[in-house]
Every structure is written in structure tokens, then in C-alpha cells.
Amino acid sequence: MTLANAQDKAGEVFTLPELPFAKNALEPHMSAETFDYHHGKHHNAYVVKANELIQGTGLEDLPLEEIVRQAKAKGLGPLFNNVGQHFNHSFFWQCMKPQGGGEPTGALLDKINASFGSFDKFKEEFVNGGIGQFGSGWVWLVENGDKLEIVKTANAETPLTEGKKPLLVCDVWEHAYYIDFQNRRPDFLKSFLDNLVNWDFVAGNL
Numbered sequence: 001m002t003l004a005n006a007q008d009k010a011g012e013v014f015t016l017p018e019l020p021f022a023k024n025a026l027e028p029h030m031s032a033e034t035f036d037y038h039h040g041k042h043h044n045a046y047v048v049k050a051n052e053l054i055q056g057t058g059l060e061d062l063p064l065e066e067i068v069r070q071a072k073a074k075g076l077g078p079l080f081n082n083v084g085q086h087f088n089h090s091f092f093w094q095c096m097k098p099q100g101g102g103e104p105t106g107a108l109l110d111k112i113n114a115s116f117g118s119f120d121k122f123k124e125e126f127v128n129g130g131i132g133q134f135g136s137g138w139v140w141l142v143e144n145g146d147k148l149e150i151v152k153t154a155n156a157e158t159p160l161t162e163g164k165k166p167l168l169v170c171d172v173w174e175h176a177y178y179i180d181f182q183n184r185r186p187d188f189l190k191s192f193l194d195n196l197v198n199w200d201f202v203a204g205n206l
């Protein structure tokens with residue numbers, strides 16, 4: 001996926017993307033109230049801060065993914081945190097759809113079976129990855145060469161900076177699930193896989 005920067009809106013480098021569904025469309029699995037905070041407040045705050053911090057860096061005209069990589073490589077910690085979170089959240093929204101979940105098909109399912117042994121084993125490893133990420137972070141399905149892997153990242157970290165291609169992500173910061181699941185992160189992760197994943201988007205990232 002490539003996220004173009006919409007630089008025409010009030011001259012800002014980054015803009016908060018619209019959700020690809022109505023904010024109540026994923027209920028009861030992810031509530032409109034969660035999106036009010038998670039998209040409207042948390043993601044928006046990363047966009048606002050990134051727009052401040054990008055000024056004068058000379059990175060303004062690059063694609064978002066490249067800004068993330070260069071902010072990391074140049075040790076621009078605060079900028080990296082905010083552009084990393086902007087990328088991660090923009091990607092996360094697209095990983096979900098109403099009546100999602102179920103199983104992928106075709107080449108994606110073949111690769112999952114080849115890499116994990118079975119789709120059920122993939123689900124187990126993905127959920128365990130999300131549970132095992134201590135504190136705030138993300139659990140990803142990535143393509144690394146010709147293999148698929150589960151990767152955990154802390155805070156704003158992203159597989160983009162490790163040369164791995166993101167296919168699917170779930171946000172495991174508490175703000176992602178506390179309104180709907182309170183402290184039950186494992187239930188949130190299982191519900192994400194069973195009810196929300198947009199496998200067409202994931203397959204399109206291969």
C-alpha cells in the first residue's frame with residue numbers, strides 16, 4: 001500500500017484519512033465510541049504533531065513510508081514516533097471491514113499454510129504475538145522475502161524500517177480496545193481475526 005500525502009489541504013503535509021467505513025459499522029466488535037477516541041483524537045493528534053515536526057526537515061515531499069524510514073535512519077525520534085503512528089493507524093483502519101474475518105483464499109492462503117502450517121496455526125501465532133507484546137505496540141503479518149512472519153513492534157515501531165512488507169496489523173495499545181474489551185486483550189485479538197479482518201486488503205498487499 002502506498003499512502004500519498006495530500007499536500008493541498010491548507011498546505012499541510014499529513015492529513016487524517018477518512019475511515020473506510022462508517023464509525024458504527026464494526027459494532028459490536030469495535031464501537032463508534034472507540035473510533036471517536038482512537039481515530040478522532042489519538043490518530044488526529046499524531047497527524048497534528050507530525051505536521052509540526054516535519055517542518056524544516058527537508059523530508060516534506062517524500063511519500064509517507066519514506067518519511068517514516070528516513071526519520072528512523074536520521075534519529076529524528078519525535079518525528080518518527082508521530083509519522084510511524086500515522087502510517088500504522090492509516091494501515092490498521094484499512095485492515096478491517098464490516099462482516100470481515102473468516103478465511104483468506106488463493107495465493108494468500110497458500111502462503112499462510114506454507115509459512116505457518118495451517119490457517120489455525122497462523123491465528124494462534126498472531127494472537128500470541130499480540131498478547132506477548134508487553135505494553136503498547138502492534139502485531140503484524142509481514143512478507144519477508146518469500147516467507148510470511150508474525151512480527152511484534154513496540155510503541156510506534158513498524159516493519160517498514162526492517163525491510164519487511166506489512167500485510168496485516170492489529171493495534172494492541174490499550175486505547176485500541178479498552179472501551180470495548182477493557183483489559184481483555186486476548187479476546188480483542190480473537191475478535192479482530194474472527195469478525196473484522198479485511199482479507200481482500202491483506203491479499204492486495206502481497
Ligand code: MN3
Nearest residue numbers: 042171173176
Ligand atoms: Mn492506536
